[in-house]
Amino acid sequence: MQKALVIDPVKCTGCKQCELACSYVKEGEFNPAKSRIRVFDFHQDARFVPYTCTQCAEAWCQRACPVDAITTNEWGVKEVHDGLCVGCKVCIIACPFGTVNYNASTGKVIKCDECGGDPACVKACPTDAIIYMDVEQAGFGKMRQWAAKTDTAAQATQ
Amino acid sequence: MHHVILGAGPAGVIAADTLRKHDAGAKITLMSAEDEPPYSRMAIPYFLSSQIDEEGTYLRQDHGHYKNQGIELLRARAGAVDANNQTIALEDGGEVQYDRLLIATGASPVHPRVEGLDLPGVHTCWTLEDARAILDRAHKGDDVVLMGAGFIGSIILEALVSRDVKLNVVEMGDRMVARMMDETAGGMLKRWCEEHGVAVLTGTRITQITRSKDRLDVALSSGKSLRAKLVVVAAGIAPNIGFLEGSGIKTRQGVKVDGFMRTSAPHVYAAGDVAQAKDLSTGEFSVLAIQPVAADHGRIAALNMAGHATPHAGSLNMNVLATIGLVSSSFGAWDGVEGGMSAATSDADAYRYLRLEFDGDRLAGAQGVGLTDHIGVARGLIGTRLRLGRWKDVLMKSPERLAEAYVACAQGIR
Numbered sequence: 402m403q404k405a406l407v408i409d410p411v412k413c414t415g416c417k418q419c420e421l422a423c424s425y426v427k428e429g430e431f432n433p434a435k436s437r438i439r440v441f442d443f444h445q446d447a448r449f450v451p452y453t454c455t456q457c458a459e460a461w462c463q464r465a466c467p468v469d470a471i472t473t474n475e476w477g478v479k480e481v482h483d484g485l486c487v488g489c490k491v492c493i494i495a496c497p498f499g500t501v502n503y504n505a506s507t508g509k510v511i512k513c514d515e516c517g518g519d520p521a522c523v524k525a526c527p528t529d530a531i532i533y534m535d536v537e538q539a540g541f542g543k544m545r546q547w548a549a550k551t552d553t554a555a556q557a558t559q
Numbered sequence: 560m561h562h563v564i565l566g567a568g569p570a571g572v573i574a575a576d577t578l579r580k581h582d583a584g585a586k587i588t589l590m591s592a593e594d595e596p597p598y599s600r601m602a603i604p605y606f607l608s609s610q611i612d613e614e615g616t617y618l619r620q621d622h623g624h625y626k627n628q629g630i631e632l633l634r635a636r637a638g639a640v641d642a643n644n645q646t647i648a649l650e651d652g653g654e655v656q657y658d659r660l661l662i663a664t665g666a667s668p669v670h671p672r673v674e675g676l677d678l679p680g681v682h683t684c685w686t687l688e689d690a691r692a693i694l695d696r697a698h699k700g701d702d703v704v705l706m707g708a709g710f711i712g713s714i715i716l717e718a719l720v721s722r723d724v725k726l727n728v729v730e731m732g733d734r735m736v737a738r739m740m741d742e743t744a745g746g747m748l749k750r751w752c753e754e755h756g757v758a759v760l761t762g763t764r765i766t767q768i769t770r771s772k773d774r775l776d777v778a779l780s781s782g783k784s785l786r787a788k789l790v791v792v793a794a795g796i797a798p799n800i801g802f803l804e805g806s807g808i809k810t811r812q813g814v815k816v817d818g819f820m821r822t823s824a825p826h827v828y829a830a831g832d833v834a835q836a837k838d839l840s841t842g843e844f845s846v847l848a849i850q851p852v853a854a855d856h857g858r859i860a861a862l863n864m865a866g867h868a869t870p871h872a873g874s875l876n877m878n879v880l881a882t883i884g885l886v887s888s889s890f891g892a893w894d895g896v897e898g899g900m901s902a903a904t905s906d907a908d909a910y911r912y913l914r915l916e917f918d919g920d921r922l923a924g925a926q927g928v929g930l931t932d933h934i935g936v937a938r939g940l941i942g943t944r945l946r947l948g949r950w951k952d953v954l955m956k957s958p959e960r961l962a963e964a965y966v967a968c969a970q971g972i973r
Contacts, residue, residue, distance in 0.1 A: 410970060434932075439933075441962070441963055441966045441967070443963075443967060443972050446972050448970075448972055450966050450967075450970050450972075452966055461851070464573060464851075464854040464855075464858065465850060465851040465854050467569060467599035467601040467602050467618070467850055468599055468602050468611070468615060468616065468617070468618070468620070469617070469618060469619050469620040469621075470620075485611075485615065485620060487602055487605035487610055487611055487615065488605075488610075488881075489601060489602070489605070489879075490879045490881065490886065490888075490931070491601070491850050491851060491879060493879065493931060493934060493935055494851070494877050494878070494879045494888055494890070494934060494935055494937075494938060495851045495854075495877075495935065495938065496935035496938070497935055497936070497938045497939030497942055497943075498935060498936065498939055499932075499933035499934060499935035499936035499937075499939065499962055499965065500933070500935070501935060502931060502932055502933065503886065503931040505884075505931075
């Protein structure tokens with residue numbers, strides 16, 4: 402079964418608990434700059450948009466990696482293996498969503514791995530703006546449609 | 560069905576894997592001219608800096624990958640292609656018959672006409688074999704001269720610095736990474752290098768290299784000379800198309816392909832550094848010798864070879880580079896398009912720079928220094944040709960709000 406993070410920006414109040422939870426669980430520090438999820442603030446429109454990796458079926462980051470450091474686990478999640486990652490950063494420019502980032506203190510790239518099936522951001526979100534559910538029920542197509550338009554073939558859907 | 564792939568770099572390996580996925584029963588032969596398991600040239604600098612061992616450069620980390628996928632690895636170099644009879648003549652004799660052929664032979668370093676480039680102690684940095692030779696010669700305190708500060712040269716630069724050699728960089732152009740970034744960015748990189756103890760001589764040519772005993776003397780166009788134990792040549796690369804002479808397969812800059820990665824000969828495709836394919840930014844057909852493009856090409860060519868007609872809408876030129884820890888990147892038409900508008904922000908002391916180029920209200924190109932957060936959105940915005948609407952005005956004033964603009968437009972926050 403494939404599960405996915407499903408984000409409903411309308412429910413987001415911009416409290417950024419998800420960013421803190423993510424950086425704490427993944428990096429051991431409360432540092433939003435190292436969070437795998439980011440909440441974008443649109444003050445003027447009173448909107449907040451939590452934003453993270455959509456775990457593309459055919460992932461640009463994975464294919465662009467020159468050393469096979471990004472693999473797909475049983476839940477369809479793309480994981481970066483620190484032991485193999487050389488920090489070349491090709492994945493961070495290849496990902497058209499900008500959801501793979503570089504961690505200068507480790508020299509490796511970081512991206513959402515859904516915390517191995519128990520995402521910290523979901524637990525931290527007080528308003529259910531981020532939930533974790535079956536891919537089939539999630540109406541997950543929207544971001545992947547974006548993906549399809551981004552590249553040279555409709556690869557994210559295959 | 561027998562698919563033959565010439566070249567076991569990223570384009571070739573990705574094509575082989577894709578073929579297996581989409582043409583389960585086919586025979587797949589992956590030919591490599593080098594006596595190594597398929598590896599990534601891009602990983603070589605990290606091998607040089609001892610971050611990884613040789614195995615860390617391999618394109619597939621699972622030792623049994625090719626066997627498990629039923630991909631036959633063949634150590635051979637193609638001498639010629641007979642497109643009428645669908646055969647490849649191997650350089651050391653023998654012949655391989657194909658039903659579908661992928662030319663993914665990559666590129667090789669260019670050797671400028673400079674006397675002494677064939678001397679012992681002068682090396683290109685392209686293959687694992689080159690890397691081993693450099694590892695042998697570049698030790699702490701050794702004098703090393705790097706010829707070329709383009710993209711590849713600049714990546715090697717970082718690896719050499721990590722080996723604590725005494726490095727001098729000689730670049731004939733007016734700046735570093737001239738084909739990737741503008742004067743401001745190139746100037747920033749040079750100043751950064753100098754601040755970190757690496758001399759970068761731009762606007763300077765190497766005119767001659769001579770050897771006396773175990774020492775190389777590198778003569779420069781400025782009249783000065785540098786001594787070196789090792790000279791590393793990174794003067795550019797050119798597609799490996801020589802073996803196609805007389806084959807009837809059309810080549811120019813590289814192997815010309817159409818919008819389905821097909822060459823001019825039936826059943827013959829090309830991908831990666833050797834292919835002259837569509838550039839998304841210019842609409843023209845050119846060689847874009849970079850890893851993500853090789854990955855795209857390899858996959859799309861393989862889908863077409865497997866009978867799934869898949870158009871190639873064009874690839875985006877993009878590069879990312881770390882120079883002694885300073886990260887820079889560029890995307891698409893970073894130098895602008897005719898009639899387009901431009902916005903830039905820079906902080907020279909902090910080594911931060913971002914320049915955006917627009918085509919109407921669409922992003923056409925971007926370049927940045929010292930920025931890594933969410934920079935992939937530049938690819939997303941350029942690739943989707945997403946209309947920015949009022950966000951273009953926001954970006955004209957505040958280019959650093961690029962990721963925000965992307966998310967806003969994707970979410971319909973106009």
